[in-house]
Amino acid sequence: MRRFFISGPRYTAFLGWRYAAMDSLTELQRYLERHHGGNGALAAERTFASHQRNHDDVFMAFWARHSNLQPNQSQQIADLGCGPGLFLKDLSNAHPSWQLTGIECAPYMLERIETLPKNIQVRIADLNAPARELFSDATLDLALANRLVHELHQPITLFCQLRHWLKPGGRLLLVDMVRQPIKNYLSHELKGQALRDLDLSPAQLHDLFQHFLEHNRYTSEDLCDLLTLCGFEILEVEAIRSGRAVQIAARNPNSE
Ligand SMILES: C[S@@+](CC[C@H](N)C(=O)[O-])C[C@H]1O[C@@H](n2cnc3c(N)ncnc32)[C@H](O)[C@@H]1O
Incomplete structure (x- = not known):
């Protein structure tokens, strides 16, 4: 089985060992473009237009309550399904000492990523089946999945890998639409x-x-149950958007 890396000025591809066939990635990209309304360029444009709304005061208050990050220390953060990287840029501007990694696979989102500051890296990977090597074990302080999980075929492989990648006590913040x-x-x-x-x-x-x-796809309870079954501790569940979406803060326990 071959491993694929694609390097570019803005991003690198890291497609893992087993689920690495380019065909699978092409199929996933087709699925996502249809899911995003059939017009990738327009979907990327909408992500820009809704950036403020999707990272509004309610989100930022949740982030402040649960991210548990040290403002002036080197912290490792992953934005899973980072789109055109807008939130990573906001974080980079406020915290130049943080190391920020975005994961994305839709070409029309990747194309809209502008020149990135040194502390941001974007990698191309399929989060349905992310390779263990995507991050080193116990290196992430926090992972964010902002409206990613409903787009995955299943989130279990990702949740299990996150248990390896997050430091003990590290946080997963999950925001998504619910049933x-x-x-x-x-x-x-x-x-x-x-x-x-x-x-x-x-x-x-x-x-x-x-x-x-x-x-x-999921109720809030489903998402919490899936996280708990994968070994996370749930810290808070907050219904948002009149109950059409949820914010969940989860913690990687210190030990099994
Ligand atoms: C609804 S958008 C949200 C983008 C960004 N998180 C935000 O808050 O603006 C979901 C993003 O996840 C990406 N995505 C979906 N499935 C993915 C997968 N299997 N692997 C990597 N990225 C994926 C999509 O391409 C899209 O950019």
Whole structure:
């Protein structure tokens, strides 16, 4: 089995030993582009447009309560599914001594990453099946998964690897959409318009229901149960966005 590395001025690819076939990455990239609405460039643009909203005061207060980082010391932080790297840049500006690593695999997000300061590195990897070597054991102080987990085929491999990569006591902050009744979902997606008045085509309805399935995978309890089953301790669960999303702080225990 071969291992793939791609180096570029802005990012390196680290695709691991077993799940390394370029075909799998291409398939995943196709899946993600469809999931992101079929237009990657537009999806990246939307990530820029929603950056402030997705890192608003509610998020920053949660971050302040649970990140447990030392402002002026060297800290190792991973942003899993970092998109165009905007939050990494915010962190870098505020904390030049922190070592920041983003993981991403969508080409249209990677293309929008601008020149990075020295303390940020972005690696290309598939977080459905991340190689153990993606990070050295017990090196991360904190990992953030901000709206990544619903896009994974399954999060268990990642959670198990995080148990290795995080230092004892290290934190995982997980933010994601959670399951909601279909009438709430439709009302949000259709901006309050009645489904029966819209005369949507079968293709539009297919997309709408596919999107529903992909954004309604887990309840908050499911996410906590999966983290607990993988050995994390849950510190706080906060419902946000009128219950359509959740912020979960979890801790890698000091010992098994
Ligand atoms: C909803 S976006 C959120 C981006 C960023 N975290 C933010 O808060 O703006 C989710 C990101 O995770 C990335 N992603 C999804 N599945 C992934 C995978 N299997 N491996 C690596 N990145 C993935 C997507 O390409 C996308 O950029």
